[in-house]
Amino acid sequence: MKIKRFEQSARMSQASQSGNLLVLSGQVSSGKTVTEQAESLLKNIDDLLERAGTDKSNVIYANIFLTDMDDYEAFNQVWDKWVASEQGQVPSRAAIQVVRLASPDWVVEVQVFARA
Template sequence: MKQISTSDAPGYLPFLTQGMVSNGLLWAAAIPRDPKTLDIPATFEEQVRLSFRNLAAVLDAAGLTLDSLVKVNVYLADMADWAAFNEIYKEYVNLSLPPMRCAVQIAGLNNGYLIELDVIAEVEES
């Protein structure tokens, strides 16, 4: 296994890993915190975009892009945000080969987050 770390995504707790490569796959998670200030945006849309920017930073640290995504798990504080999430999601994923995805509502996401992501991405074999 190989740990992936970048200062371009939040890494505010020493016992959490931004990403891990194992068996040709990258496992990563993204939260809506600014990587420099650790601030959390107020609106759902800002939190989604920041989560995807943080995710892209972790993927980049592993030499990957959002096009490498195989599976996306979306955790929403309120399923009423599902349609808004879908519109923003289409800005970030490869629509010609979209990753598998599920979205679930989780009451009481940590720190008042309105969204969290976890993903699996394919790592190119060298």
């Protein structure tokens, strides 16, 4: 089975699909607050899911990386508006505090696994 890649560069792909499993790389975004970054990166996730022919109702699992757990509730406010709860499709997830992300300006990164 061939692996399908989305937005591939020499270093990485933003998403990879094998069969009906779609794995997105950790998504980050600019913004001054965790709320701004979360709103923007979740839009990026929506865009990648759409390019792969699926949507957020098919997200199976998410890893959420925060540089400060004090941002957990602010992130959850954005997340709760984004997930497909009206369709009964709230994914499993983990929230993990990390020392830092690849850029010191990033405060949140989200990686998802979805059904394609």
